[in-house]
Amino acid sequence: MELALSLGGETPKPIMFLEKSSSSSSSLHDKKVNKDDLGFCMVLGKCNEGHEDENGRRKRSRNHHQEVTICSKGSSSKDLSLQLDLLPSSKNTSSQLGFPWLSQNLATEPASLTNGPALEAEEGAALSSPNSEISSFQMNFPIYKNGKLINMKRDQYDGDYKWGNINNYSTSRASDEDDASARKKLRLTKEQSAFLEESFKEHNTLNPKQKLALAKQLNLRPRQVEVWFQNRRARTKLKQTEVDCEYLKKCCETLTEENKRLHKELQELRALKSSQPFYMQLPATTLTMCPSCERVATTSATTITAAATTTPVGAAADTAGVHNHKLITLMTK
DNA sequence: ATGGTGAGCACTATTACCTCA
DNA sequence: CATGAGGTAATAGTGCTCACC
Numbered sequence: 001m002e003l004a005l006s007l008g009g010e011t012p013k014p015i016m017f018l019e020k021s022s023s024s025s026s027s028l029h030d031k032k033v034n035k036d037d038l039g040f041c042m043v044l045g046k047c048n049e050g051h052e053d054e055n056g057r058r059k060r061s062r063n064h065h066q067e068v069t070i071c072s073k074g075s076s077s078k079d080l081s082l083q084l085d086l087l088p089s090s091k092n093t094s095s096q097l098g099f100p101w102l103s104q105n106l107a108t109e110p111a112s113l114t115n116g117p118a119l120e121a122e123e124g125a126a127l128s129s130p131n132s133e134i135s136s137f138q139m140n141f142p143i144y145k146n147g148k149l150i151n152m153k154r155d156q157y158d159g160d161y162k163w164g165n166i167n168n169y170s171t172s173r174a175s176d177e178d179d180a181s182a183r184k185k186l187r188l189t190k191e192q193s194a195f196l197e198e199s200f201k202e203h204n205t206l207n208p209k210q211k212l213a214l215a216k217q218l219n220l221r222p223r224q225v226e227v228w229f230q231n232r233r234a235r236t237k238l239k240q241t242e243v244d245c246e247y248l249k250k251c252c253e254t255l256t257e258e259n260k261r262l263h264k265e266l267q268e269l270r271a272l273k274s275s276q277p278f279y280m281q282l283p284a285t286t287l288t289m290c291p292s293c294e295r296v297a298t299t300s301a302t303t304i305t306a307a308a309t310t311t312p313v314g315a316a317a318d319t320a321g322v323h324n325h326k327l328i329t330l331m332t333k
Numbered sequence: 334a335t336g337g338t339g340a341g342c343a344c345t346a347t348t349a350c351c352t353c354a
Numbered sequence: 355c356a357t358g359a360g361g362t363a364a365t366a367g368t369g370c371t372c373a374c375c
Contacts, residue, residue, distance in 0.1 A: 205343080
């Protein structure tokens, strides 16, 4: 970390900690960064997401409402009452999925879950859009017209209506489906949350097979697992941001103090210099400071130059068993 | 080889419900 | 009991990548 010290009494310049491309989509590229790289990196400044085009309109090449509309296609199908088994069939699934903790649980699954067609169905579901999940459930479908929900208030409409819910509603909801106004929010059980946490420690992203296996394991919809992981990643990022901000704040305070101290020291040295008789003034006064012991020594330029040319400063200090003296040299007239 | 398109996934921002002090 | 704050499941909108045509 570098400390910029301005001379001559002008306004101190902003302190630069790190430089990073100001690409507007930088945040979106985080996923391309090695997730294990916890190196500290933070950008201060405005992030221009640029989500609007030159006319100020929101740009979107694909409208996800279209996907929801596709749900309606399923509503005409009698397949809606068909329950699909989505569990991966292999006993080695857990190792394939990278969830060693899954092995015992999957091994106890009923044999009926291991038939070939089930796996094919699962694979198909895994590779298709979330809409494919809806074929397993009966529900009231929202009806869209020109992308707008017309048969249900927005706050009555959520995933439970959209995709159905095999978790808590699969039995009870069937009896009170008519009561569309009673929106209930799913609360994951402690066991489910703990299980998801464990899997998150293993992988903070899921491939489709892992997602399906987890969903089956926890008796949740794959979409719920997916959403949980999304929110979990967001929480992690938020926490990390808070930690980073705290760290930056401390750094800033420390550097501000350091800057003040150095300014004060500089003023003292200038005062000292101006008070010295003319004949005592060297052509150039070299001030050296050790950041570790924070002492300033006044030497002649020739002395420090000689030292620098004969011995690398850090090496000399290290061999002498002394802390690394990085000399900050202030040349004054 | 190149460009358009759709699917899938990740991300952020936001909403809405639930819990608890 | 009412209420506000905080937590979190879920949704919406967007960008990026990849496969396919």
